[in-house]
Amino acid sequence: MSQPALIVIDLQNDYFPGGAFELWNADATLAVVERAIGRAQAKGVPVIHVQHVADAAKGNAPFFNAGTVGVETHARIQAAAPDAPVVVKQFADAFERTTLHDTLQRLGVDELILCGMMTQNCVTHTALSRRADDYKKVTVLSDACTTVSQMIHAIALNALATRVTLAPADAAI
Numbered sequence: 001m002s003q004p005a006l007i008v009i010d011l012q013n014d015y016f017p018g019g020a021f022e023l024w025n026a027d028a029t030l031a032v033v034e035r036a037i038g039r040a041q042a043k044g045v046p047v048i049h050v051q052h053v054a055d056a057a058k059g060n061a062p063f064f065n066a067g068t069v070g071v072e073t074h075a076r077i078q079a080a081a082p083d084a085p086v087v088v089k090q091f092a093d094a095f096e097r098t099t100l101h102d103t104l105q106r107l108g109v110d111e112l113i114l115c116g117m118m119t120q121n122c123v124t125h126t127a128l129s130r131r132a133d134d135y136k137k138v139t140v141l142s143d144a145c146t147t148v149s150q151m152i153h154a155i156a157l158n159a160l161a162t163r164v165t166l167a168p169a170d171a172a173i
Contacts, residue, residue: 002136005109006040006173008033008084009050009094009116009123011077014070020063023117024153029146030076033115036144036169037080045173046107047084049073050094052122092118092125101131111137113172115144120156127164139165139172 011033014020023029040047051073054061064071073086087100094100104112112135116123123145132138140160147153157166165172 002111003108004111004113004137004139005046005048005104005107006036006113006115007048007050007094007100007126008037008077008081009114009126010052010118011049011074011116012051012064012070013072013074014063014068015117016074020070023146024149025146026117029117029144030074032141032144032169034076034080036113036115036141036173037077039169039173040113041081043173045113046109047081048100048103049077049081049084049086050098050100050116050122050126051086051088053088053090055090092122093129093131094122094126095129095131101134104135110135111139113139113141115141115169117146119145119147119153120159121147124156124160127160137165138163139167141169141172142166144169 015023016026052064054064085103087098089098
């Protein structure tokens with residue numbers, strides 16, 4: 001029997017209206033991710049938050065600086081899964097120098113379901129990570145991701161289509 005986990009990548013305030021780097025379709029994506037979390041929890045699928053925090057040693061970043069409101073996970077996502085483990089990252093790939101793989105192993109996870117911000121960057125790099133190859137299946141929730149524009153989102157999903165499963169959230173969870 002497979003054990004998937006829902007990995008929620010970078011649903012952080014800086015990507016929403018009023019944040020330092022507002023993304024296209026952010027509020028609609030937030031609503032879909034909330035529903036995906038609810039469906040996952042109803043089915044006993046673990047949820048893991050991934051939070052990007054800029055490397056302070058490299059100086060002040062354009063966004064996601066430690067100690068700012070912008071770096072915080074969106075309040076609605078926090079409320080939807082308040083007890084979910086949080087994995088902090090500094091690279092696009094959520095596995096790179098983080099505790100994500102160890103966290104998934106502790107939970108007995110063998111399938112990944114990914115959603116989140118920056119389809120062409122953090123979602124893609126995590127989906128295509130060398131470490132993701134350790135899992136039986138990787139699914140990207142096509143309607144629970146977004147980026148800077150609809151066009152770039154569509155291009156990124158098209159590029160992922162040959163390597164991972166793409167599915168709408170309601171069909172995948």
